[in-house]
Amino acid sequence: MRHQVCIIGAGPSGLLLGQLLAKAGVDAVILEARSADYVLSRIRAGVLESGFVDLMREAGCAGRLEQEGLVHGGFSLAFDGRIERIDLQGLTGGKSVVVYGQTEVTRDLMEARAAIGAPIVYEAEDVALHDFDGSHPRVTYRKDGASHEIACDFIAGCDGFHGASRRSVPERAIASFERVYGFGWLGLLADVPPASEELIYARHMHGFALASMRSHTRSRYYIQVPLSDQVGDWPDDRFYDAFRRRLPDEVAERVVTGPSLEKSIAPLRSFVAEPLRFGRLFLAGDAGHIVPPTGAKGLNLAASDVHYLASGLIEHYAEGSDAGIDGYSARALARIWKAERFSWWMTSMLHLFPEAGGFSARMQLAELDYIATSKAAAITVAENYVGLPY
Known part of the structure; x- marks a missing residue:
């Protein structure tokens, strides 16, 4: 042949x-x-x-x-009790x-x-x-x-x-x-309406979370977990509790729960x-x-x-x-x-690194605040997120 x-x-x-x-x-x-x-x-x-x-x-x-x-046309960064939207279209000329x-x-x-x-x-x-x-x-x-x-x-x-x-x-x-990271993402897929119309990346003292979706009726949610965890350690109720805890209150209140269609842990x-x-x-x-x-x-x-x-x-x-x-x-x-x-x-800005200590945590918050308050910093995030040209 x-x-x-x-x-x-x-x-x-x-x-x-x-x-x-x-x-x-x-x-x-x-x-x-x-x-x-x-x-x-x-x-x-x-x-x-x-x-x-x-x-x-x-x-x-x-x-x-x-x-x-x-x-x-955008996504949000949640940190330190606040939520800040990155306007992809406005910062990248419509992308x-x-x-x-x-x-x-x-x-x-x-x-x-x-x-x-x-x-x-x-x-x-x-x-x-x-x-x-x-x-x-x-x-x-x-x-x-x-x-x-x-x-x-x-x-x-x-x-x-x-x-x-x-x-x-x-x-x-x-x-x-x-570089191998010392944690993974536990992902849950469920036929429930998304908690937000756009993605939310959350940095929290208990670890990272991401509110994503596949459609208007199917949600894909993630939380940071230790690599030693197993999917069986995380029944749906425990997952949703941890997920809500890592989101701003206004978003957590909108999380609709439902049986998981799939759960898996992906190492980073x-x-x-x-x-x-x-x-x-x-x-x-x-x-x-x-x-x-x-x-x-x-x-x-x-x-x-x-x-x-x-x-x-x-x-x-x-x-x-x-x-x-x-x-x-x-x-x-x-x-x-x-x-x-x-x-x-x-990854470095949004995840919990317990071994890094308090200085690292303060640097994460400073970085996130800079993105939220500097158009130049926000443009850097936006143009990378929508994709650099081929």
Whole structure:
């Protein structure tokens, strides 16, 4: 079997890359280790930058997003008993974000790929990458007990932090930069109306909280918890009590409780691998970097990788130029590190760090007050939150 590009991973980044390539006439196959149902069951981010929305339009997959997505022109920071709104549109010349769940993005991309009959293999076992340091890379896998091999020109590793793509790179050829935080986010999804029309990021003496949503009738709430906690330690009533306690009274009074549809604890980590190209293998999305979710950058950062990589591959086949793929790693990493900085900064400013002491707590409050009282500081937050240009 031969294809021009073999994409490893059928999450949003792999599916979006596949759709952009298909629209440009580039032949790509996608391999995914899990089932389609499993991929759709993953509950992830839901705040999309305008650049991501533009890519979905370019891919021809933005119809439902534009009908059902919630356009947000701002968000709020809650701290020290007060709540301060960041006017995204007013501070960035009219830019905004769209709340639309990653599960729905994935569903739209899956349906678009099925509609054009582009190849995708789910439950591909023992995926292995070969010879990507030469001119004839190969990918092997097993499906239903049979062995298969794909010959291709390029491999796109979009299979996440634990996937086979980055693990296939020799240790001497890759540098990793990482910070692991000593806490996680406990997230609860429930079919209840959101406590606020826009997101609220709360810094509290008992820990961080985030009031988010997926729609007008479905809420996604988070609280900071120790990594030693288990989901079973947090029945719904205990979660809602802790969540309310960390919000300003005026918001806490509006929290409607309801049975959780899903609860999970996600550890927080900052991670970057350099470079993102190894011969004819390219890493994109979580395969190459992880950000804490505080700045809503993970999915959006994967999309900017896809933008650079798709542009380079399309240029290669349409014009015979390798300028785009040769520059992919440097261009993507320049934006990645800025997003890493923003996510690290938001995390540092809003979370409880018990080991840091009272001085750190005072610095957090001073930083938040500065953002609330300085237009220049608020602009910095806003332009990073809506997304830096590609």
